[in-house]
Amino acid sequence: MKAVVVRAPMDFGVETVPDPEIPEQGLLLQVQACGLCGSDLRTLRHGHPRVHFPWVIGHEPCGTVMATGPGYRGPYRPGDRLAVGTLAYCGACAYCQEGRYELCSGALQIGQAWPGGLAEYLAIPEPFARLGNLQQVPDDFEAGLAGLAEPLAACLNAQEKGRVGLGDVVLVIGAGPVGCIHVRLAQARGAARILMAEQVDERVRMAETFAPQAVIHTGREDLYAAVQRLTGGKGADVVITATPSPAAVGQALNLARRGGRILIFGGLPGGESHQALDINAIHYGALEVIGTTVFAPRHFRLAIDMIISDRLGLGSLITHRFPLDDFCAGAGLALQGKVLKSVFYPDRSA
Numbered sequence: 181m182k183a184v185v186v187r188a189p190m191d192f193g194v195e196t197v198p199d200p201e202i203p204e205q206g207l208l209l210q211v212q213a214c215g216l217c218g219s220d221l222r223t224l225r226h227g228h229p230r231v232h233f234p235w236v237i238g239h240e241p242c243g244t245v246m247a248t249g250p251g252y253r254g255p256y257r258p259g260d261r262l263a264v265g266t267l268a269y270c271g272a273c274a275y276c277q278e279g280r281y282e283l284c285s286g287a288l289q290i291g292q293a294w295p296g297g298l299a300e301y302l303a304i305p306e307p308f309a310r311l312g313n314l315q316q317v318p319d320d321f322e323a324g325l326a327g328l329a330e331p332l333a334a335c336l337n338a339q340e341k342g343r344v345g346l347g348d349v350v351l352v353i354g355a356g357p358v359g360c361i362h363v364r365l366a367q368a369r370g371a372a373r374i375l376m377a378e379q380v381d382e383r384v385r386m387a388e389t390f391a392p393q394a395v396i397h398t399g400r401e402d403l404y405a406a407v408q409r410l411t412g413g414k415g416a417d418v419v420i421t422a423t424p425s426p427a428a429v430g431q432a433l434n435l436a437r438r439g440g441r442i443l444i445f446g447g448l449p450g451g452e453s454h455q456a457l458d459i460n461a462i463h464y465g466a467l468e469v470i471g472t473t474v475f476a477p478r479h480f481r482l483a484i485d486m487i488i489s490d491r492l493g494l495g496s497l498i499t500h501r502f503p504l505d506d507f508c509a510g511a512g513l514a515l516q517g518k519v520l521k522s523v524f525y526p527d528r529s530a
């Protein structure tokens with residue numbers, strides 16, 4: 181089959197690799213579409229501690245069940261179209277036992293522990309078939325959209341922890357795909373006003389279509405001054421960092437109102453994570469600094485339901501669609517920040 185193989189940082193291409201076997205107690209999918217996300221771009225650029233090159237990446241796939249292994253005991257049958265949400269939980273650790281799957285200390289990921297979905301076929305091995313995030317989507321549903329459930333699930337977990345709600349003024353730093361999802365989700369949760377901050381010209385233009393009340397172009401305007409101006413000198417109730425920029429995360433503390441919440445959503449590149457923080461800003465400002473990562477199965481279930489019913493209008497997030505054969509060109513554009521979300525289709529007729 182054809183698959184995207186990453187050989188080393190910034191060394192990748194579409195290659196012919198052996199077809200995966202049908203896992204004894206799992207499933208084999210024919211991939212219809214697979215999204216490329218910010219964490220994939222980090223892996224393409226810098227590698228990843230849990231990805232051992234050469235490796236097939238891709239963790240936002242949607243595909244049709246081709247076959248089930250003889251020992252498979254799950255609910256899905258050949259012909260079912262499934263969205264695959266990257267994580268399989270261990271089911272045994274203290275966090276899984278508490279029902280806090282998003283904190284699972286033994287979670288494994290498609291595209292890391294197992295080959296990923298930027299390929300014609302994807303094996304869903306037994307642990308993933310049993311403890312992973314699989315949800316059925318309608319046969320006629322656009323497969324590329326289903327891949328958005330993975331980032332949406334992480335945003336749902338974050339805004340739940342950050343208690344984004346009625347009347348809040350929310351500032352989202354970073355107008356990439358997850359920043360735009362945060363805007364739509366905050367609107368759905370009843371936020372009164374949503375501000376975005378972004379420094380890349382193209383991204384500022386794309387973000388405006390997601391209709392936040394203001395997009396602050398931080399290449400041209402001081403972010404602190406703009407937030408003060410737009411909030412009557414008070415600051416935002418909730419600040420969400422949806423960017424891998426260490427400077428933005430440090431600045432977030434000064435952009436929240438007294439008693440505000442700061443959601444640290446975007447991870448930083450390894451080596452850039454140790455930053456000086458204004459501890460007095462947290463203490464005297466009575467701030468809540470909230471870390472958030474990945475999601476639990478219920479978030480993925482809710483996310484796929486919201487995508488299928490189009491409650492957030494996220495379709496315009498996918499700005500670029502490519503045949504899998506054109507991965508290098510598509511990934512190149514994404515690495516330059518010129519796309520919001522790009523999705524790759526092994527077979528454009530699917």
Ligand SMILES: [Zn+2]
Nearest residue numbers: 217240330331
């Ligand atoms: Zn992702």
Ligand SMILES: [Zn+2]
Nearest residue numbers: 270273276284
């Ligand atoms: Zn666990």
